[in-house]
Amino acid sequence: MNSLFTPVQLGRQHLSNRLVMAPMTRSRADDAGVPSELAVTYYAQRAGAGLIISEGVFPAALGKGYVRTPGIETAAQVAAWKQVTAAVHARGGKIFMQLMHCGRISHPSLLPEGVLPLAPSAIKPAGQTWTATGLQDFVTPHALSVEEIAMVVAGYRQAAHLAIEAGFDGVELHAASGYLPEQFLSSGSNQRNDAYGGSVENRARFVLEVLAALTAEIGGDRVGLKISPEMNFNDITDANPQQTYRYLVEQLRGLDLAYLHVALFGASLDYHALLRPLFDGRYLIGGGLDQQAAEALLADGRADAVVFGAAFLANPDLPERFRLGAELNAPHKETFYSPGAQGYIDYPSLGA
Numbered sequence: 039m040n041s042l043f044t045p046v047q048l049g050r051q052h053l054s055n056r057l058v059m060a061p062m063t064r065s066r067a068d069d070a071g072v073p074s075e076l077a078v079t080y081y082a083q084r085a086g087a088g089l090i091i092s093e094g095v096f097p098a099a100l101g102k103g104y105v106r107t108p109g110i111e112t113a114a115q116v117a118a119w120k121q122v123t124a125a126v127h128a129r130g131g132k133i134f135m136q137l138m139h140c141g142r143i144s145h146p147s148l149l150p151e152g153v154l155p156l157a158p159s160a161i162k163p164a165g166q167t168w169t170a171t172g173l174q175d176f177v178t179p180h181a182l183s184v185e186e187i188a189m190v191v192a193g194y195r196q197a198a199h200l201a202i203e204a205g206f207d208g209v210e211l212h213a214a215s216g217y218l219p220e221q222f223l224s225s226g227s228n229q230r231n232d233a234y235g236g237s238v239e240n241r242a243r244f245v246l247e248v249l250a251a252l253t254a255e256i257g258g259d260r261v262g263l264k265i266s267p268e269m270n271f272n273d274i275t276d277a278n279p280q281q282t283y284r285y286l287v288e289q290l291r292g293l294d295l296a297y298l299h300v301a302l303f304g305a306s307l308d309y310h311a312l313l314r315p316l317f318d319g320r321y322l323i324g325g326g327l328d329q330q331a332a333e334a335l336l337a338d339g340r341a342d343a344v345v346f347g348a349a350f351l352a353n354p355d356l357p358e359r360f361r362l363g364a365e366l367n368a369p370h371k372e373t374f375y376s377p378g379a380q381g382y383i384d385y386p387s388l389g390a
């Protein structure tokens with residue numbers, strides 16, 4: 039019977055426990071997308087996780103969607119990430135980089151001069167986003183041409199190459215939360231009538247092409263995929279999510295991915311029951327877990343590893359606290375995305 043502290047093989051990596059730190063945007067990078075030195079401490083503090091999945095990182099400047107988020111495109115970004123991965127590895131940890139292309143969930147002020155956010159279709163998302171000058175409405179995005187789609191896919195591939203160069207153990211494709219990959223998957227944001235829109239086969243094409251590019255570049259055993267069916271975040275809607283995700287996951291067979299990471303938030307259906315039998319690799323469950331729920335998922339074999347977000351943010355030594363049954367620090371929402379050390383590297387460990 040598996041528990042939080044039984045080791046597990048995830049693709050090429052041998053994890054010492056089954057506790058995974060969720061990808062979490064923390065907005066502490068500089069305006070050139072270079073992670074700060076504080077990030078070295080932040081991730082090193084959390085190296086006791088079986089696996090850390092980094093905050094969302096834009097694969098190319100056109101994929102940036104939030105202030106002070108980091109990238110993996112320039113030499114300065116690669117050099118800064120090397121410090122992070124070295125610190126995590128020095129403490130015996132493993133770390134994947136999450137590749138997050140925000141697509142239409144962005145704003146021209148966050149992007150290179152004169153360009154619009156990219157999307158499958160020119161459909162403006164409802165809502166507002168934080169910019170350097172405060173909250174602003176989303177804009178109508180630029181609908182990618184087929185040639186431009188190929189360039190975006192190539193950008194992901196180059197990003198995976200650079201992530202490995204920067205010392206990461208693998209990459210996770212962020213296809214959840216209403217960002218570019220999910221914008222292609224979902225019928226509400228994808229109203230194309232070419233090979234990338236319409237049928238479920240066509241809507242899934244972009245995600246599958248990106249995965250093919252990533253696996254060709256660094257090997258499927260160093261690539262994970264995150265999805266969140268029916269999360270309906272960032273104005274994303276799909277007419278038939280069961281059909282969409284069933285098809286997508288069926289197509290993953292043969293890619294030999296390191297894992298599939300499914301985070302559910304109030305979905306109308308138990309997608310784990312639907313999707314897990316369709317997937318032939320390691321299955322990670324996240325979203326609103328506590329220790330008891332996580333242990334039950336592992337003991338019943340419903341998950342191979344469990345993913346914790348806010349609890350890991352607030353408890354650098356979360357595995358140790360779970361092992362001892364110790365109390366947890368509470369996360370402070372006000373400092374999730376604020377600049378600086380406060381609420382980032384100052385959560386205490388036990389005995390500190």
Ligand SMILES: Cc1cc2nc3c(=O)[nH]c(=O)nc-3n(C[C@H](O)[C@H](O)[C@H](O)COP(=O)(O)O)c2cc1C
Nearest residue numbers: 060061062063093094301325326327346347348374
């Ligand atoms: C501050 C914060 C930032 C987040 N940023 C990301 C992100 O960059 N990429 C992502 O896939 N999920 C992101 N998430 C979602 C988490 O990965 C995770 O799915 C979510 O927190 C649910 O897990 P939890 O209930 O254990 O916190 C973020 C969550 C938090 C709290």
